[in-house]
Amino acid sequence: MLLEAAKLEVAYGGIRAVKGIDIAVDSGELVALIGANGAGKTTTLKALAGMLPWTAGHGSFDGKPLREMPLHQRVRQGLVLVPEGRGVFARLSIAENLDMGAYARRDGDIAADMERMYALFPRLKDRRTQLAGTLSGGEQQMLAMARALMARPRLLMLDEPSMGLAPMVVELIFKTIRDVSAQGVTILLVEQNARLALTISQRAYVMESGLVTLSGKASDLLDNPKVRAAYLGE
């Protein structure tokens, strides 16, 4: 397994938001983490990325122990998170944002990768010298994805990439996720839109108030009556 976490528990402000879950993602997989608001999905991603300390549990990324690894080290190992609500550097230009994405890299192909990102998202190229804060929500999500790809991630974690975006933009973002996955990048996707997430992923976990209540093949979950009732609105 590329990423593994066992009995992961996260508490902050006195609340146990994640209450001991097991999650594993294998190399090359596209895995979804779905569930209602407040189920602990974002907290799980933040703990895996190193933004929140683990209260209990243990885990590994590519065989290296994860729990005590500092945030910036995880990025250097290739574990990259696109946080909820995009999080672009509003006062840096688009080109500078992309450049920051490659900060942890030591190799020299950065200019070529930047051209690849501009080919993937031509709208970013047109505005490369503009400040990221002037972009629309959809463009910011594109920038955040492109910036994460600049890190050449081995495991890309995406937190709610469709949130607040117009349907056409969501389509583009999800097409990109599928393309990136097809190129061999492992993806862990947290998504409110359960149908969309289950459609593109191979496996999925369902979270409910801090616990994983269901997991399995995405196609099975799509047919599961409980999932259909609770998350697919049927």
Add this chain to the structure above:
Amino acid sequence: MDTLLQQIINGLIQGSLYAIVALGYTMVYGILELINFAHGDVVMVGALVTYTVFSFAAAHGMSAGPALVLAVAASIVVCVPLGLFIERVAYRPLRRAQRLAPLITAIGVSILVEYAAALIWSKQYLSLPELVKPTPIQIGGASTSDLQIAILLISLLMMGGLLWLIKYTRMGKAMRATAQSHDLAGLMGVNVDQVIAFTFALGSALGAIAGVMQILYYGIGHYLMGFMLGLKAFTAAVLGGIGNVQGAMLGGLLLGLIESLASGYIGDLTGGVLGSNYRDVFAFLVLVLVLVLRPSGLMGQKSGDRA
């Protein structure tokens, strides 16, 4: 004598020193939203280390050149670890505390550094041995010296170097990213603790050189000299827009000019009632006016623009 030109020259020289010290305040504020009140005292330490080096040099018959090099090196060697120590001990443990807590430790550390300096250098006014003998230079009707011109040029050079570092180096990019969001910078693989420590080290190195130049300019050092200098530099940073590096440079130069021009003309304007000893009043008048009329400073963003 041409008063106007003279006051402009004086103002630019003192202003460039304000600017260098203001950079130390504004860089730390940009990254931590913290006012490092001890920064002025780091500058004082740089000045008093220069006093010690010059006393030693004078006693051993050293000439001005080597003494200057030694003074700059020694004050950097003392001030950079001092700045790092202040960050590590007074600010880092409180990074997630309420905003008032680090403000109080900042004042505490400032007092601590001042009285440690009093123990080392006494509470006397210390006059710098006259190793460096400035050659007077006449410009128009005003007089200055090669030393003063050198202070101005070195300050401008340091400002240019700093702008370059922030814009083009890897560490500079990390600093700008960290200033916008610690979490987001961390997600890019930036070691945020290291960037913050570097910011303190850089500010302290600039402060050390400012301290050397300050004592060379006035010829007198004192363990409390960092207090007023620090307040003025802080005012300059606020005038330019605290957190904004170019703003600190502009604010420093402007404050120096305002002070100098105001103190040069206040006698004439008030018919001799107020004299140039009211000079300090203007700096703080500027501070009050900026806070009332344009709290974000000349080049600062409104706080809502922050990422």
